[in-house]
Amino acid sequence: MRMLRAEEFGLTREVEYGTPEQNEAVRQIVEAVRTEGDSALLRYTEQHDRMKLDAASLRVTDAEIQAAYEKVDDAFLTAIREAAVNIRKFHEKQLRQSWVDVQPDGTMLGQLLRPLKRVGVYVPGGKAAYPSSVLMNVIPAQVAGVPEIVMVTPPATGGKSGIDPYILVAAAEAGVKEMYRVGGAQAVAALAYGTVSIPPVDKICGPGNIYVALAKRLVFGAVDIDSIAGPSEIVVLADETANPSYIAADLLSQAEHDEMASAILVTTSTKLAEAVSAEVQRQLATLPRETIARQSIDNYGAVLIAQSTAEAIAVINRMAPEHLEIMVAEPMAMLGRIENAGAIFVGPYSSEPVGDYFAGPNHILPTNGTARFSSPVNVDDFVKKSSLIYYSKEALFSNGDKIMTLARHEGLEAHARAIEIRLEQERE
């Protein structure tokens, strides 16, 4: 692995905007589906997924879901059910209440919280079709109280003849009752604008390829979207008390995701740095996804040597990693100083896969430095707020003059008169 002084480490945060050709292709697809509906949806499905469907066959049937259950093994089913329970428990703790502030003059001000009505979850068909991600997108929406959750996924997964049965089972276990075999920009457009077969949603979430990402960006505003995921990242902050083989294993668990994934150790200990580097090479050699992981380690992996803990923390806050593991003598003492990180894994037993699959917190996390301003997928993402304003007559008479002053200053006389007409008609 590259070994650098922490101060030398440069960050390049590139946002993926797509090529002009990709943007134009997506714009055309979205526009066609918006105006032509199902016929465009089916046309692009035939063109891109080489699958000739009719409108009646878009929806996945109950029989198919039952058949999928026959194909998955029991150990998987047991594990994913328990994971779902943990994910549900963690997200239930995020639930919030509507509130109202009742004031002595009779005024009431508040915030009403309500779930979105209909949410679409995109599940990609390629190598990143993960049942665990289905749970991580669906369960928070369900906990928020979203009554209609719909899944879309390409009609054939990774060259197979249909949708991966594990995806169907994960969706069914998470509680999805409405699934469609459609993917790409055309699926995003259908969710955003609706077709005869697929009613429109209020929010689209879930990862996809560049066409899906561009389509989501394009329809944002007509519907809400989740953040657009970049390649996965892990940073491990460790000192000489840490076990180098654990660190190496955790770095590699990130590196195997894809060639663009980034795995970085930050440490004040040169000895640990060298031990981890050696361990990474040793463990790499026997990995099934060795080629991918090696490219990731060679191109995006690094060991950063910091002169002090403060310097180590500063570089981590600049990176704002998606995943951060802390394996130092007193890890909890670091927590307050870590400003930017999607998920923080503390201590020797909190290996990243614990959070990826099972513990309960969401594994859909802000990538590419966006932990500076965004958050793991959570229940709030599926809740909207309405302000409540019940102003009393007394409050209006006390404050009307000030409201009119501000309105008139802004040149909005009709605003002032809306107050004035009440004061005039009801002055006693």
Place this chain on the structure above:
Amino acid sequence: MRMLRAEEFGLTREVEYGTPEQNEAVRQIVEAVRTEGDSALLRYTEQHDRMKLDAASLRVTDAEIQAAYEKVDDAFLTAIREAAVNIRKFHEKQLRQSWVDVQPDGTMLGQLLRPLKRVGVYVPGGKAAYPSSVLMNVIPAQVAGVPEIVMVTPPATGGKSGIDPYILVAAAEAGVKEMYRVGGAQAVAALAYGTVSIPPVDKICGPGNIYVALAKRLVFGAVDIDSIAGPSEIVVLADETANPSYIAADLLSQAEHDEMASAILVTTSTKLAEAVSAEVQRQLATLPRETIARQSIDNYGAVLIAQSTAEAIAVINRMAPEHLEIMVAEPMAMLGRIENAGAIFVGPYSSEPVGDYFAGPNHILPTNGTARFSSPVNVDDFVKKSSLIYYSKEALFSNGDKIMTLARHEGLEAHARAIEIRLEQERE
């Protein structure tokens, strides 16, 4: 006003994507500022704002802010200070705590909430340069604990020689300490990527023209942005018990904003509908902004006659209005049934301007039907979450097999091995 049966009312929700030329112009400006920094920023300021500045003069000085205070009148200052107190109080009730769930086996799972570090507020220079909007953007960020809040605004407001002193005073009162005289797409790019003079921010909020909106859309991902505001809307739900002159005044307070604003009455009472229509015409005649308001009323205003309260509520939920006023005999009974609305004003004294200026809830609300999935500006918009995962050895030994099952099912062997190496090395 147009009078329609509620069932006939069609919705057209168009998202403003800009023309290809506008998109290309914005892309060039953003790219130039990203790569050239201040020199591009100053070049575009000269080009678009006809103002030749150097880097040293971009920042608004303390002396200018002091001078602005000399120019504003006392009644304005008193009113805006009291409004700021109310806005602060309301938003403080939204503050949430980090939490941790401590489990019997030693595992701790939680959510850490922290403010964004640096936020940029865009204040437009044209007719929509409202001091009240400065408060509504800045105060929630401040309540969230954002340590650095920076304002940008074009170097001259509405043809005047400098920045509107009321804007400077509102920003100073809200607590902004860093202000720059720069606007347009170039200001958005500077906030997103940073220049020598203007360090980059984590989030950009505030309204602007189409170039500002397109620039925000383009930089989204490098930084967070707020939602992109459409024209303002009000819907009034009223029955025969309501005062037609209050309703007309409130509709007009929306209509005067701009020609695209929409003001709609929904009622089951034909008598009320006619009375409100007549009142609107009567009040329109004496408004200073009569021309704007009349165009808005003629083109986007409507009175919808519903056959039942249920039908009235259904059409409102489909519209998802930015502002909803409820003036019926028992208004609180409607609240639970209103699913989609940015702010709900209840009863005869809750005229929309009460919320626009003074009561405390935010006046920056989801427009154009986006109340289906988005919320008034609030403290959560300036807070990010990090998941906390502290897994105990006991938990890892109990659940390691299930985690490995799920990882291996997804073909991610290195994920499984990160668990396995711990179980092997520490099995007793």
